Amino acid sequence: xxxxxxxxxxxTRAVIQANAEAVRGxxxxxxxxxxxxxxxxxxxxxxxxxxxxxxxxxxxxLSLNSxxxxxxxxxxxxxxxxxxxxxxxxxxxxxxxxxxxxxALPTADPDASARELERCVRDLGFKGAMVNGxxxxxxxxxEFFLPILEAAEGLDVPLYLHPAQPPPxxxxxxxxxxEPAVGASLATSAWGxxxxxxxHALRLIVSGVFDRLPRLRVVIGHMGEAIPFMLARAGVxxxxxxxxxxxxxxxxxxxxxxxxxxxxxxxxPLLNALLVLGADRIIFSVDYPFxxxxxxxxxxxxxxxxxxxxxxxxxxxxxxxxxx
Ligand code: MN
Numbered sequence: 001x002x003x004x005x006x007x008x009x010x011x012t013r014a015v016i017q018a019n020a021e022a023v024r025g026x027x028x029x030x031x032x033x034x035x036x037x038x039x040x041x042x043x044x045x046x047x048x049x050x051x052x053x054x055x056x057x058x059x060x061x062l063s064l065n066s067x068x069x070x071x072x073x074x075x076x077x078x079x080x081x082x083x084x085x086x087x088x089x090x091x092x093x094x095x096x097x098x099x100x101x102x103x104a105l106p107t108a109d110p111d112a113s114a115r116e117l118e119r120c121v122r123d124l125g126f127k128g129a130m131v132n133g134x135x136x137x138x139x140x141x142x143e144f145f146l147p148i149l150e151a152a153e154g155l156d157v158p159l160y161l162h163p164a165q166p167p168p169x170x171x172x173x174x175x176x177x178x179e180p181a182v183g184a185s186l187a188t189s190a191w192g193x194x195x196x197x198x199x200h201a202l203r204l205i206v207s208g209v210f211d212r213l214p215r216l217r218v219v220i221g222h223m224g225e226a227i228p229f230m231l232a233r234a235g236v237x238x239x240x241x242x243x244x245x246x247x248x249x250x251x252x253x254x255x256x257x258x259x260x261x262x263x264x265x266x267x268x269p270l271l272n273a274l275l276v277l278g279a280d281r282i283i284f285s286v287d288y289p290f291x292x293x294x295x296x297x298x299x300x301x302x303x304x305x306x307x308x309x310x311x312x313x314x315x316x317x318x319x320x321x322x323x324x
Contacts, residue, residue, distance in 0.1 A: 002315040003297060004324065006102075007160070007221045007262040007285035008060040010048075010091075011041040012084055015064060015104075022071045040289035041065050044091035049098055055293020057286065058315075059097070061322065062088060063130035064104040067164040070135040077106030081116050089124040100324065101126040102160060107135035110144060114151035121155045127322040128157040128219075133164025133193075139200050141207035149213055158217040158258070158321055161200050163193030163225075170196075189263075198225035202234065205252040206243050217256055217321065221285060223269040224259035228276040253277070258321055260285035261313070265299035279309035283317045 016038070040048070044062075052060060064084060069077040081104050088101045103120035105113040120126040129152065131140060138144060140161070152159045166175070166187055175187040186192060201220050210216060220227070227234075235249040243249070259273055262285035273282055286296035300314055318324060 001311060002058050003056060003284060003300065004059045004315045004318040005057050005286045005288065005296065006061040006283055006318055007260050008062055008288040009041060009065040010044055010062050011065040012087055013042065014080060015084060018072055018076055018080055019067060037289045049095060051293055052098060056297035057293045059100060060288065061100045061102060061127055063102040063160065063162065066132040066162055068130060068132040069104050069106050070132045070164060072108065074106060074109035074112065077108050078112045081106040085116065085120050085124060103129040105129050105131060105148065107131060107145065107148065110147040114147040117148065117151045118155060121157055128160060130160040130162050132162045134167060137167040139203045141203045141209055149209060149216055153213040153216040158219050160219040161197055162221060163197045166192055166196060194222050194225045198227045201225065201227060201257060205249060206238060208245060210252045210256045211246050217258065219258045219260060221260045221262035221287065223261060223264040223273050227253060228273045231276055254281065258283055258317065261296065262287035263291045265295050270303065279312050280317060282313050284314050
């Protein structure tokens, strides 16, 4: 069974350096797990391919590790985006059957981001773009970012919304007053990342982005960032009377959103996503190197599904969405 994983990360030394300067003093900057993973993140060659072979992953669609370029000012991010995307394109060219790319965007300059996305899709063959967290502490429904959303829709490529560490005000209000290591975990992969990214996707919907750009497609990881669990509840107060949207909330979730399995390798959230969204909306992902290819593939193989649904999740949905 062909296996395509689409939330798989890499980084470069230049991006590590730029982000270290941008977030100097931040409590999360030295998260030991990220440092331990830096060798794997930096590798775009044989070791990565070897781990894919060992773990049963045929194709990785690569994205720049969080926070990507989202914390960098335009003067830094615009040239770095070009350099980083070119480096990824060279890696993909060396392993075209095994690697594909999502663009890193210099979101501090939305017009430059739109041009870079077009260059990445048209010239480099990339499959979409990833945005991490709240660029400049704003959500993507901010009118400021509209050129990026319009470019993604116009180029017919998805935008992947990925978590990043919360802004300082959120850290102070929600995740302080406890052991720093506990607060850092709660703020990120234990809780905060996921509800913030779920909120990010919901904000895109309720702001009317998908009424303006009905063909825009958005991907979120981690089995839907709690949206499948919350959807029935969220739709009760957020009726079209309240939102002013053309359709009920759930329609946008089922028509404009895709979710991936990144880092979520247990059955309860999978069943929830299957029951709420259906097998056409779920795409296999590992979240390499933060989760192991082997764990992801074992979970995929163990799903109690029809072969047809398993094939959709393993590769069919990704092939359709990303035109692979
Ligand atoms: Mn990830």
